Amino acid sequence: MSENKLVEEPRVLAGPQFNSGNFAVAEAALFAGLHGYFGYPITPSTTIMERLASRLPYVEKPGAFLQAEDEIASITAVIGCSWTRNKAMTATSGPGFSLMQEGIGLATFTETPLVVVNVMRGGPSTGLPTFPAQQELMQAHFGSHGDYMVPTFAPNNVQECFDLTIEAFNASEALRTPVFVLTDQILSTLKERFLIPKKENIELVNRSSPDNPHITWKGETISSNLVLPMNCFGEESKAFATGLSHDDTGHVDLSADTYELLMNRLKEKILTYQHLFPKPEKYLIDDADTVVVAYGSTARSAKYAVNSARKKGIKAGLYRLRTIWPFPKDDIIQSLRGKRIIVVEMSSGQLIWPVERYLKQDVEHIGYLRGSVPPPSLIRKKIEGVN
Amino acid sequence: MVTIKFDLLGHNNEVDLTSRMLPHIWCSGCSLGTNVQSFIRGAISAGLNLDREVVMVSGIGCTGRASGYIEADGFHTTHGRAIAFATGVKLGNPNLEVVVFSGDGDLFAIGGNHFIHAARRKEDLTVICTNNSTYGLTGGQASPTTFENTYTPTTIEKNDKPFDLVNLALGAGAAFVARYTSAHYKILPRIIKEALQTKGMAFIDLISGCPAIYGKKNGYPTGEIMVQNFLESSVDIVPDDEGTYLLPENTAVHFDQGKGYTKIPVGIFRRGEKK
Amino acid sequence: MDTDSIPNENIQSNERFDVYLVGNKHNRIFAVDRNRCKGCKICTSICPYNAIFMGKVKSHRGFIYPIENGKCTACKQCVYICPDFALSIHDAADITEEAK
Numbered sequence: 001m002s003e004n005k006l007v008e009e010p011r012v013l014a015g016p017q018f019n020s021g022n023f024a025v026a027e028a029a030l031f032a033g034l035h036g037y038f039g040y041p042i043t044p045s046t047t048i049m050e051r052l053a054s055r056l057p058y059v060e061k062p063g064a065f066l067q068a069e070d071e072i073a074s075i076t077a078v079i080g081c082s083w084t085r086n087k088a089m090t091a092t093s094g095p096g097f098s099l100m101q102e103g104i105g106l107a108t109f110t111e112t113p114l115v116v117v118n119v120m121r122g123g124p125s126t127g128l129p130t131f132p133a134q135q136e137l138m139q140a141h142f143g144s145h146g147d148y149m150v151p152t153f154a155p156n157n158v159q160e161c162f163d164l165t166i167e168a169f170n171a172s173e174a175l176r177t178p179v180f181v182l183t184d185q186i187l188s189t190l191k192e193r194f195l196i197p198k199k200e201n202i203e204l205v206n207r208s209s210p211d212n213p214h215i216t217w218k219g220e221t222i223s224s225n226l227v228l229p230m231n232c233f234g235e236e237s238k239a240f241a242t243g244l245s246h247d248d249t250g251h252v253d254l255s256a257d258t259y260e261l262l263m264n265r266l267k268e269k270i271l272t273y274q275h276l277f278p279k280p281e282k283y284l285i286d287d288a289d290t291v292v293v294a295y296g297s298t299a300r301s302a303k304y305a306v307n308s309a310r311k312k313g314i315k316a317g318l319y320r321l322r323t324i325w326p327f328p329k330d331d332i333i334q335s336l337r338g339k340r341i342i343v344v345e346m347s348s349g350q351l352i353w354p355v356e357r358y359l360k361q362d363v364e365h366i367g368y369l370r371g372s373v374p375p376p377s378l379i380r381k382k383i384e385g386v387n
Numbered sequence: 388m389v390t391i392k393f394d395l396l397g398h399n400n401e402v403d404l405t406s407r408m409l410p411h412i413w414c415s416g417c418s419l420g421t422n423v424q425s426f427i428r429g430a431i432s433a434g435l436n437l438d439r440e441v442v443m444v445s446g447i448g449c450t451g452r453a454s455g456y457i458e459a460d461g462f463h464t465t466h467g468r469a470i471a472f473a474t475g476v477k478l479g480n481p482n483l484e485v486v487v488f489s490g491d492g493d494l495f496a497i498g499g500n501h502f503i504h505a506a507r508r509k510e511d512l513t514v515i516c517t518n519n520s521t522y523g524l525t526g527g528q529a530s531p532t533t534f535e536n537t538y539t540p541t542t543i544e545k546n547d548k549p550f551d552l553v554n555l556a557l558g559a560g561a562a563f564v565a566r567y568t569s570a571h572y573k574i575l576p577r578i579i580k581e582a583l584q585t586k587g588m589a590f591i592d593l594i595s596g597c598p599a600i601y602g603k604k605n606g607y608p609t610g611e612i613m614v615q616n617f618l619e620s621s622v623d624i625v626p627d628d629e630g631t632y633l634l635p636e637n638t639a640v641h642f643d644q645g646k647g648y649t650k651i652p653v654g655i656f657r658r659g660e661k662k
Numbered sequence: 663m664d665t666d667s668i669p670n671e672n673i674q675s676n677e678r679f680d681v682y683l684v685g686n687k688h689n690r691i692f693a694v695d696r697n698r699c700k701g702c703k704i705c706t707s708i709c710p711y712n713a714i715f716m717g718k719v720k721s722h723r724g725f726i727y728p729i730e731n732g733k734c735t736a737c738k739q740c741v742y743i744c745p746d747f748a749l750s751i752h753d754a755a756d757i758t759e760e761a762k
C-alpha cells in the first residue's frame with residue numbers, strides 16, 4: 001500500500017492546514033475516530049469520499065471503506081457498521097440525500113449513531129450539480145416519512161467544517177442519533193487556513209453501553225432514561241433492533257402505549273440536550289435595527305453586506321445559525337423579536353419558514369436561485385431598503 | 388408414577404429462540420418456522436454460539452420477522468436492505484458471522500441490486516432466501532419468483548417469467564450456491580453449516596411455501612400438502628464434468644397452476660473455498 | 663377401530679403442555695405445546711411411525727393439536743419440521759422426578 005501514490009502517511013494530520021471544506025470534513029472524521037465510510041460518488045461531496053478512500057484503510061487504526069452500489073446501500077451499511085460499536089458516516093449531495101431518506105428514518109427509529117454530510121448543490125432532481133444551493137434544510141427535518149428530528153449543523157468556513165464534524169460525531173454518540181452536517185458546494189472547494197487542534201484539547205464522546213450507561217458530554221451526564229445504553233453486536237448483552245415500533249429491548253411492540261412512549265422519548269432526548277449543540281453566531285445584533293438571518297456560505301456574503309451597511313451608518317447585524325435543527329427558537333425570539341429581519345438563503349424559501357413561524361412577524365426575504373451565493377451588494381441594498 | 392417438571396419444558400432449541408415473542412405471527416403450515424429451526428441446527432452444527440457470534444439480518448416481509456425470533460444479535464432492516472446492512476456489519480466487525488435471512492421479494496425485487504453487487508464483491512455473508520414465490524406479508528402479490536400462469540392479486544392476466552435464483556446467484560458470483568426446500572429439514576443443517584463456513588457470499592435458495600395465500604390459489608392449499616409437494620417434486624441434481632447440470636434448463640424450478648411444484652432441482656450447485 | 667388413534671394413557675398435562683411418556687422403558691418424553699400449535703397437521707403427516715394423530719378438541723387458542731398413541735420412537739422428525747416450535751422430545755430423567 002505504501003507504493004500507492006494516493007496514500008499519505010498513516011497519521012491523523014495535526015497543526016495548521018491550508019485546504020478545502022471537504023478535506024476538513026474528512027480529516028475531522030478521522031480525528032473523531034471514524035471506522036466505517038460507505039458512500040457513492042456525487043458532486044460536490046465526492047472529494048470527501050476520495051480523501052477517505054486514501055486515508056481510512058491506511059491510518060494507524062485502519063477502518064473500512066466501501067464504494068457501495070448506491071446511496072440506499074451506503075446509508076444502510078453505515079447503520080450496520082454503527083451497530084458493531086464503531087463510528088460510521090457517509091457524505092452525499094442532493095440526489096443522494098433523497099435516496100438516503102429511507103435509511104435516515106431507520107437510523108432515527110433504531111437510535112443509531114452516525115453522521116451524514118450533505119454538501120448542498122442546486123436542485124430539484126439533478127439540478128445544478130456543480131453550483132451551491134441551500135435547498136435541503138426542510139428535507140433535513142422532514143425528508144423521511146414519520147415524525148423525527150435529526151440534529152443538523154451548518155458550518156460556514158473550513159475551520160467549522162472541521163469543528164462541526166467533530167461536534168456531529170459527539171452529538172451522535174452522546175444521544176444515539178444520526179446527525180447531519182449541511183455544507184455546500186462553495187465550502188466543499190473553498191480553501192482556507194484551519195487548525196487541527198491537539199488531541200488532548202478536544203473532547204471525543206463514545207456512546208454508552210450496558211457497562212458504562214452514564215456517559216458525559218460537555219460536562220453534562222446524559223440521562224440513561226432518555227438515551228438508553230446501547231448494546232452492540234457481538235457483545236455480552238443481546239442487541240436487537242427493528243424499524244417497527246418496539247419496546248426498550250428493541251423487540252416489536254405495536255401497542256399504543258409503547259409507541260407513544262417511544263416517540264416522545266426520541267423527541268425529548270434531542271430537545272433536552274439541544275443547549276449542547278453549536279450556538280449561533282450573533283454579529284452586531286445588540287444595537288441593530290435590521291438583522292440578516294442566514295447560515296452556511298450565504299452568511300459570509302451577508303456579513304460583508306452588514307459591514308458595508310455599518311460603514312454607511314446603518315445599524316445592521318447578522319444572526320448566523322450553526323445549529324439548524326432543532327431550531328434555536330427561544331434564542332431567536334429573545335435576540336430578534338421586534339427587529340427588522342431579512343432572511344437570506346440560496347433557496348426560494350426554506351429558512352424563512354421557521355423564522356417567520358417563531359418570530360410571528362413580517363420577515364423580508366432574499367431567496368437567491370442563481371447557483372452562487374447572493375452577492376453582498378444585493379444584501380446591502382436590501383438592508384438599505386433599496387430594491 | 389413420575390411427576391413432570393413442566394417449567395423445564397420447552398422446544399429442543401428453546402435457548403436459541405426468543406421465547407417471549409412466541410407464538411410467532413406466521414400462519415398455520417407456513418414454511419418459515421421450519422426454516423428457522425433448520426437454520427438454528429445448522430449454526431449449532433457449525434460450532435457457532437448464536438448468542439455471541441452470529442448476527443441475523445432480515446428485511447421486511449413475513450420472512451423478515453425471523454430475526455426477531457432467533458436468540459442471536461439481529462436487525463430487522465427496511466424493505467430490501469438486509470444485504471446492505473449486513474455488509475456494513477461485516478466490514479465493521481469481520482469476526483462476526485453475518486447471516487441474511489429474508490424473502491424472495493425483499494432480496495430480489497426491491498433489494499436485487501444489493502444482492503448482485505454483494506455477490507460480485509464477494510462480501511463474506513450467508514444469504515438464505517425463504518423463496519415462497521410471493522409477497523406473503525402484503526397479501527400474495529407477485530414477486531420476482533412468482534411462476535407464469537399462476538394467480539396473484541396483481542397479475543390478473545399473466546405473469547412474466549420468474550428469476551431462477553440459482554442461476555442468478557451463479558452469474559452474479561456467489562461463492563456457494565445451493566437449493567433445497569423447507570421439507571429438506573434433515574439435510575439442511577449440513578448445507579447451512581457448509582454455507583456458513585464458506586468464504587465469500589454463500590447463497591441458499593430455500594424453496595418454501597405460503598400455504599395461506601399463494602398456495603391456496605395455486606396448488607398447495609395446506610402445509611401438509613405443501614410438504615408432500617416439495618418432497619415429490621424435488622430432484623437431486625447430478626453434477627457432471629461438462630456442467631450440464633448448471634444449464635438454465637436444468638436449474639429452473641417448474642410449477643403448474645393447480646398442481647403446485649412439478650420439478651425442483653435440489654443440491655449444491657457451486658462450492659466455495661472454506662474460511 | 664384404528665389403533666393408531668387411541669391416545670397414549672401415559673399423559674400428564676398442564677395449561678400449556680401435553681406430556682407423554684414414550685419408549686419401551688418410558689424413559690423418553692414427547693411434549694406438545696398447546697400454546698404454540700396451530701394445527702397444521704404437518705407433524706402427523708410426516709411421522710414415520712404413525713405415532714401421532716390430530717385430536718378433535720381445540721386448544722384455548724382455537725386449534726386442533728396432535729395426540730400421541732404410544733408408538734413414538736422419539737425420532738424427532740416432527741420436532742424438526744413443526745413450524746410453530748410446538749413439539750419437543752426429552753429424556754424423561756431431565757424433566758421428571760419420582761413422586762415420593
Ligand SMILES: Cc1ncc(C[n+]2csc(CCOP(=O)(O)OP(=O)(O)O)c2C)c(N)n1
Pocket residue numbers: 447448449450451466489490491492493494517519521522523524525530
Ligand atoms: C419500501 C417499502 N415498499 C413496500 C413495502 C410493503 N411490503 C412489505 S413486505 C413486502 C413484500 C415481501 O415479500 P417477501 O420478501 O417475499 O416476503 P414474504 O412475506 O413472502 O416472506 C412488501 C412489498 C414496504 N414495507 N416498504
Ligand code: SF4
Pocket residue numbers: 412413414416417418419449519523524596597598599600601
Ligand atoms: S402469509 Fe404466507 S408467507 Fe406469510 S406467514 Fe402466512 S403462509 Fe407464511
Ligand code: SF4
Pocket residue numbers: 416698699700701702703704705706727728743744745746747748749
Ligand atoms: S406440526 Fe406443529 S403446529 Fe403443526 S399440527 Fe403439528 S404440532 Fe401443531
Ligand code: SF4
Pocket residue numbers: 692708709710711712713714733734735736737738739740741751
Ligand atoms: S418423534 Fe418421531 S416417532 Fe415420535 S411422534 Fe415425532 S416423528 Fe413420530
Ligand SMILES: [Mg+2]
Pocket residue numbers: 448490491492517518519520521522523530
Ligand atoms: Mg416471499
